[in-house]
Amino acid sequence: MARRFRLGGVPVGAMICLAAVCLSGCSKKELEGAQVAAAPAAEAKMEVATPGMFVPSGTMPGDQVPEKYRWNLDYMYESAEAWETAYVRVDAAVKEIPACRGTIVRDGPSMLACLEMVFDVKRQLESLDVYAYAFYSTDRNSSEIKARTDRTQALLTRFGEASSFMEPALLALDPQVLSAMVAAEPGMAKYAHYIDDLNRRRPHVLPQEQERLLALTGDIQAGPGFMHGALEADVKFPDTTDDDGAKKALTMASFPKFRGSKDRNVRREAVEKFFATLKQHSKSFAASLDMAVKTNIFNAKARGYDSAVQSALDASAVPVDVYMSLIQATADNLPRTLHRYVQLRKKVLGLQEVNYYDLYVPMFATSERTVPYEQGVDMVKVALAKMGPEYSQVLATGLALENRWVDVFPYDGKRSGAFCNGAWRQHPMVFLNYQNELEDVFTLAHEFGHALHFHLASSQEYVNADTPIFLAEIASTFNEEMLLDDLIRKAQTKEEKLYLLNKRIENIRTTVFRQTMFAEFELLVHQEVEKGGALTSDKLAEIYAGLVRKYYGPEFTIGPDDGFEWAYIPHFYYNFYVFQYATGLMSAIALSKGVRDGGDAELKGYLDFLSAANSDFPVETLKKAGVDLTKTDAMLATFDLFAATLDEMEKLLAE
Ligand SMILES: [Zn+2]
Numbered sequence: 001m002a003r004r005f006r007l008g009g010v011p012v013g014a015m016i017c018l019a020a021v022c023l024s025g026c027s028k029k030e031l032e033g034a035q036v037a038a039a040p041a042a043e044a045k046m047e048v049a050t051p052g053m054f055v056p057s058g059t060m061p062g063d064q065v066p067e068k069y070r071w072n073l074d075y076m077y078e079s080a081e082a083w084e085t086a087y088v089r090v091d092a093a094v095k096e097i098p099a100c101r102g103t104i105v106r107d108g109p110s111m112l113a114c115l116e117m118v119f120d121v122k123r124q125l126e127s128l129d130v131y132a133y134a135f136y137s138t139d140r141n142s143s144e145i146k147a148r149t150d151r152t153q154a155l156l157t158r159f160g161e162a163s164s165f166m167e168p169a170l171l172a173l174d175p176q177v178l179s180a181m182v183a184a185e186p187g188m189a190k191y192a193h194y195i196d197d198l199n200r201r202r203p204h205v206l207p208q209e210q211e212r213l214l215a216l217t218g219d220i221q222a223g224p225g226f227m228h229g230a231l232e233a234d235v236k237f238p239d240t241t242d243d244d245g246a247k248k249a250l251t252m253a254s255f256p257k258f259r260g261s262k263d264r265n266v267r268r269e270a271v272e273k274f275f276a277t278l279k280q281h282s283k284s285f286a287a288s289l290d291m292a293v294k295t296n297i298f299n300a301k302a303r304g305y306d307s308a309v310q311s312a313l314d315a316s317a318v319p320v321d322v323y324m325s326l327i328q329a330t331a332d333n334l335p336r337t338l339h340r341y342v343q344l345r346k347k348v349l350g351l352q353e354v355n356y357y358d359l360y361v362p363m364f365a366t367s368e369r370t371v372p373y374e375q376g377v378d379m380v381k382v383a384l385a386k387m388g389p390e391y392s393q394v395l396a397t398g399l400a401l402e403n404r405w406v407d408v409f410p411y412d413g414k415r416s417g418a419f420c421n422g423a424w425r426q427h428p429m430v431f432l433n434y435q436n437e438l439e440d441v442f443t444l445a446h447e448f449g450h451a452l453h454f455h456l457a458s459s460q461e462y463v464n465a466d467t468p469i470f471l472a473e474i475a476s477t478f479n480e481e482m483l484l485d486d487l488i489r490k491a492q493t494k495e496e497k498l499y500l501l502n503k504r505i506e507n508i509r510t511t512v513f514r515q516t517m518f519a520e521f522e523l524l525v526h527q528e529v530e531k532g533g534a535l536t537s538d539k540l541a542e543i544y545a546g547l548v549r550k551y552y553g554p555e556f557t558i559g560p561d562d563g564f565e566w567a568y569i570p571h572f573y574y575n576f577y578v579f580q581y582a583t584g585l586m587s588a589i590a591l592s593k594g595v596r597d598g599g600d601a602e603l604k605g606y607l608d609f610l611s612a613a614n615s616d617f618p619v620e621t622l623k624k625a626g627v628d629l630t631k632t633d634a635m636l637a638t639f640d641l642f643a644a645t646l647d648e649m650e651k652l653l654a655e
Contacts, residue, residue: 053372056409056435062138065411069373070138071429072404076131083131083148090128091155093121097162104169108185111170115191115463118163123462125159127423128152134421137431141413167198168208175199190461193615200317204303214302221299224292225573231284232570237277240270250274252568260360271357275561278568282537285567290535292573293526308526312576316470317617321630323519323579329632330516330582331550333639338513339553340646341505346555348653353557356548356565364498369438373408374401376434376441380448383486384479386595388603394455395448398427405451406430418443420450420476424462428454445483449476457613464615470580471618475610477588480507485596494652501649508642511585517551519579522572540566587627590637594626602626 054069062070077083100114132148139145170178182188182195206214237250243263250258250270258270278285293308300311310320346354348363371379377399384395398405407414410433422428428451434440450467453475457465467475484504491497524543525535533539545563549556571578591609594602609625619629627634 053370053436054409056411058410058412058414060411062411062413065409068401068404069406069408070404071134071407071431073131073134073429076127076423076426083128086124087128087151087155090121090124091158093117093124094155094159094162097121097159098165101165101169104166105173108181108188111181112185112187112191114166115188115194118166119463121159121163123424125152125156127426129156130421130423130429134429134431137415137419138407139413140415168205168211170195170198171202171205175202190463194463197317197617201314204305204311204314206303210302214299221295224288224295225570227288227291228285228570228573231281231288235277235281238273240273241266255568256360259357260362262361264358264361267357267361268355271355272559272561274568275356275559275564278564279537279541279561282541282564282567286535286537286540289525289540289566289572290529293529293535296526296575297529307530309523309576316468318470318619319630322583322619323523323576325630325632326516326579326582326586326635327520327523329635329639330513332632333636334551334553337639337642337646338509338551339555340643341509342552342555344646344649354552354555355557355559356562357559363502365495366499369496370436371438371441372436373434376444379441379487380445380479380483383445383483386603388607391452391456391607394452398430398448398451406432408432408434410435418447420447420454422451422454424465425458442480442483445479446476449479453610453613456607456610459611460613460615464613466614468614468618470583471609471621473581473584474587474591474622477511477585478592478606481588481592482596485592494655498649498652501645501652504645505642505649508585508589508638512582512638513551515578515581517547518569518571519576519582521547521566522576522578525572537564583629586635586638587622587629589641590627590634591625593637593641 054066056065077086097118100117103110104114105111129149129152132145132152135145136149173181178195178199182192188195205211232252235252239247240250240258242248242258243261243266248254248258250273255270255274259267259274261267261270296308296312300306300308303311305311305314307320309323313320313323342354345351345358345363349358349361351358381392381395381399385392387395397403405427407430410416414433416433418430418432420428420430430444430447430451432440432443432447434444450472453467453472457467484500484507488497488500488504491500521544524547525540528539528543529535541563544566545558548558548562548565552558566572591606595606605625609621612621612624615621616624622629629635
């Protein structure tokens with residue numbers, strides 16, 4: 001996951017919010033049980049630990065972890081006092097911003113001076129935030145450290161208020177006048193894309209008084225999402241039987257574990273109880289989802305969009321064609337991919353029929369392999385050896401323990417998960433909870449994909465150096481793909497190879513097929529309301545079950561309550577968000593294949609893509625690297641890979 005705050009485009013859904021970034025990488029992994037396989041306890045590992053390997057424990061005090069495995073953040077601020085001094089300075093600078101209000105549109109030099117000031121304050125604010133959040137991530141026990149992140153948030157809000165006049169003021173100018181002012185002022189060149197983006201949104205920006213009224217509905221608009229969260233907390237599931245025959249609590253959090261049990265009775269009982277309980281509460285869930293859909297449609301209509309999907313995608317300048325291409329290309333390729341996979345599962349697991357509760361059980365033994373951190377570092381370097389001198393050199397520098405870019409192991413007070421963060425033109429920092437498992441090596445590769453993206457994006461001027469959400473997870477999953485491909489090629493045993501091939505299949509199933517199914521569901525339920533229909537709980541279940549049948553195909557047996565899974569998915573409250581998981585992985589697969597099989601041109605295309613950051617619209621940036629998501633060609637690379645992986649698995653199984 002990449003963690004950066006962004007100054008969202010005012011006025012459409014101005015979002016100065018850290019959580020928005022969190023929705024990208026992390027929440028999918030939390031939602032999808034496949035990736036959260038229960039990790040064996042560190043204690044159990046000790047017996048097989050390589051001599052000299054550091055074995056972490058979550059209860060160990062941080063100062064007992066050797067220094068080389070802890071990051072060093074002194075390069076940002078030499079001490080907490082230095083951070084405080086900077087905070088006071090930025091706070092004062094924020095108060096200066098409103099002075100621009102009267103001058104910003106006076107002439108070219110005044111406009112430039114205002115933009116420079118606002119973006120410079122934002123840059124300093126980002127630095128404060130990166131440092132405060134990094135400390136907070138490694139020490140959840142200190143209220144002083146927590147206070148630093150809260151104060152940064154408050155300053156961020158004050159900055160948002162202080163600078164809120166800017167974009168409406170620029171948009172109040174006639175577009176020709178604005179463009180002429182930008183063209184006449186040489187220093188404005190770096191703001192050209194920023195102004196282009198502003199102009200692009202112009203037709204959907206309302207007069208100031210109407211904008212104010214819409215802004216006042218903010219809390220109300222957030223209501224359906226909160227309602228869904230409250231419902232999730234209120235719903236009580238009956239206990240279910242675990243692998244040892246004991247009754248255990250079934251919850252939203254424990255569901256993925258039971259769903260993936262090797263014991264078919266265990267997983268069937270849990271899934272049936274889970275969906276039956278959702279069904280019992282489905283009228284409340286439906287009322288809240290219906291309200292979320294109507295909120296999106298209200299916003300789209302208020303701003304003069306043709307549809308809710310068009311309105312949502314326009315925030316990132318993504319054409320609706322991309323969304324439709326994704327759904328169409330997936331539908332066209334289901335028989336040779338997902339339908340075939342269901343057949344293979346049936347055969348490998350020796351089942352009469354494949355149900356929902358047979359989708360998450362591993363087909364092959366999971367890897368028991370222990371990978372010390374130093375070895376994981378080497379594996380990542382080898383897998384990315386083809387990336388050219390600059391990439392390789394920065395990667396080696398960042399991975400070298402003595403440079404301390406990475407906080408490697410879990411310890412007391414440290415939060416869970418992984419992320420990469422960084423301030424403009426400073427080296428990135430990587431946060432891990434490495435547990436000496438193969439899966440952790442993939443996380444390391446993933447986060448260093450973000451790190452190198454940050455590094456190369458810093459070649460842009462600050463205003464263009466952001467890494468948009470639509471692109472960010474391409475850089476990270478690209479590295480995972482490179483690593484996976486390298487490991488599959490080098491697999492020494494049939495078992496190891498089958499495990500890795502199945503990992504690839506499951507990555508694509510949960511990130512491309514499942515998320516595209518969600519995306520299609522979102523589209524269908526919005527269209528239902530747009531054409532005057534009503535979203536009752538039965539209607540939602542009917543739409544959802546129809547999609548499950550379509551995606552999993554004729555060999556799949558759908559249970560009586562499976563259609564109520566829609567009530568479990570929080571992402572339906574994110575307003576057409578999940579399709580980016582699918583397009584992100586598809587783009588990463590196409591690009592990594594290009595770099596592996598191609599020559600210098602493909603590599604240069606990919607590196608230019610990383611360096612481009614936010615200097616153009618995301619879909620255009622991707623197009624220059626050879627992935628045109630308005631067409632289906634690039635998506636085919638993923639379906640071809642999926643089908644070829646099935647072929648390889650079948651061949652191995654026949655041996
Ligand atoms: Zn990520």
